[in-house]
Amino acid sequence: MTKELTIAFIGGGNMATALASGLIGKRCGAHDVHVVDVNAPVLARWSEQGTTVAQSPDAMLAERRMWIFAVKPQYLKEAVAQCRPFLQDDTLVVSVAAGISASTLAGWLGTPDQPFTRIVRCMPNTPALIGSGASGLLALPGVSGDDKTIVQQLFRAVGEVVWVDTDAQIDAVTALSGSGPAYVFLFIEALIQGGIQQGLNEDQARTLALATLGGATQLAALSHESLATLREQVTSKGGTTAAALAVLQSAAFPAIVQQAMQAANDRAAELSAEFAG
Known part of the structure; x- marks a missing residue:
């Protein structure tokens, strides 16, 4: 070199x-x-x-x-x-x-x-x-x-x-990290709107949402624990987090994310075929 x-x-x-x-x-x-x-x-x-x-x-x-x-x-x-x-x-x-x-x-x-x-x-x-x-x-x-x-x-x-x-x-x-920031921004928007609906002002909700996403991501990157273990550490049986996660699971949140990624993947392949033509 x-x-x-x-x-x-x-x-x-x-x-x-x-x-x-x-x-x-x-x-x-x-x-x-x-x-x-x-x-x-x-x-x-x-x-x-x-x-x-x-x-x-x-x-x-x-x-x-x-x-x-x-x-x-x-x-x-x-x-x-x-x-x-x-x-x-x-x-x-x-x-x-x-x-x-x-x-x-x-x-x-x-x-x-x-x-x-x-x-x-x-x-x-x-x-x-x-x-x-x-x-x-x-x-x-x-x-x-x-x-x-x-x-x-x-x-x-x-x-x-x-x-x-x-x-x-x-x-x-492309489906994971290329398009991924848009998924994260949508989730942050939803957190902010949820905070506002529950009585916080927009600045308060935005500050808390951004700090929560940033902190959780950094913890996941630095911790030796698995993501499942980190999630369980936040989730007390019968507590507030458990109630929230039950809603997300009932709405098939992980499956929805994976379906979205598959749609992005499929579209990337379609675009590749179109440009090659």
Whole structure:
């Protein structure tokens, strides 16, 4: 693994900004980063940091050893086509576009007979924007061990990382951690509304709900006890928690969560098939 890391972000939005915050000044200099984005105000913000910028793919891409595609899925095929003339044999390509399989991307960058396999597909989530994300990573066969180390360092700068083996598992990552923040936000909203209905004001309910979710999550992460044991420690027989859990169980709360995750997984697979077509 070389000490020099040169990067091009194709798409300079929020996710690219989050990843760059973990890189610039730590793993590389601003002058090692090139950003391609059609949005001039976005490029102006990058340029102020000292990066090079362009509104369309240019020859600077050929000088960058890692490309990170951070565009919306519906624009990825066009972006790949525009960047492909500058692709080098040793370019490492990372995609954070949801719903587009690594094999599809390999075909776009190469040919049906000779796909380009120096690709890592990533499914991050929005808490990466504050350095508390969770990302699933999938490497194709052309990615070396050193390449994987570099990509892992990159995404660990913005949260936790899990490597998986297949695009199907990336769909599962999408259902769990990719979409998961939305499930949590909905649960927090429900807690706040429940607190208000029972006599708390909105500020009180919000403070308690956020602290409860944050504290419970941290306890689960730090404790050696199982989640079931932690739950039982809160639940006194015949007590308030037992009464609340009885309602959740009667409404099949765990099954509903799993059904929601399956719907997300199924939709991820559908999107992958649509984009591959």
